[in-house]
Amino acid sequence: xxEVLCYGDxxxxxxxxxxxxxxxxxxxxxxxxxxxxxxxxxxxxEGLGGRTTVWDDPVEGHHKNGAKYxxxxxxxxxxxxxxxxxxxxxxxx
Numbered sequence: 001x002x003e004v005l006c007y008g009d010x011x012x013x014x015x016x017x018x019x020x021x022x023x024x025x026x027x028x029x030x031x032x033x034x035x036x037x038x039x040x041x042x043x044x045x046e047g048l049g050g051r052t053t054v055w056d057d058p059v060e061g062h063h064k065n066g067a068k069y070x071x072x073x074x075x076x077x078x079x080x081x082x083x084x085x086x087x088x089x090x091x092x093x
Contacts, residue, residue, distance in 0.1 A: 004043045005077055006030040007070060013047025046073055 006012050006029070014028030025031040025045075034043040050057060050064045057064035 002037075002041045003077070004033070004037070004041055005046060005074075006033065006043060007046045007066070007073060009047060009051040009066070010049035011047070012045060013049055014045075015049050044077065 012028075012030060014023040014025075014031075016023050022028070026035065028045065028047075030043045030045040030047070034041065037043065048064070050060060051066045051069075052064055054067045055065060056062040056068075062068060
């Protein structure tokens with residue numbers, strides 16, 4: 001089985017702007033990817049609303065800085081991932 005890590009922001013975690021909640025797993029893009037790839041793949045969703053590409057959030061803190069958390073995240077799953085897909089939206093400063 002292949003492991004795919006999807007690392008990103010609110011788009012990855014499936015934020016629903018109309019409800020303030022999250023879309024269902026089948027509607028979020030990592031879930032759509034999982035379905036498209038099939039049973040030979042396991043897609044890991046690692047999305048966090050407000051995550052930026054390289055900036056500390058002045059209100060919520062440094063944990064929203066995608067660059068700072070990427071290495072620990074990869075180390076946590078290093079024995080299982082085959083591919084990492086990263087995406088942070090263009091709203092990053």
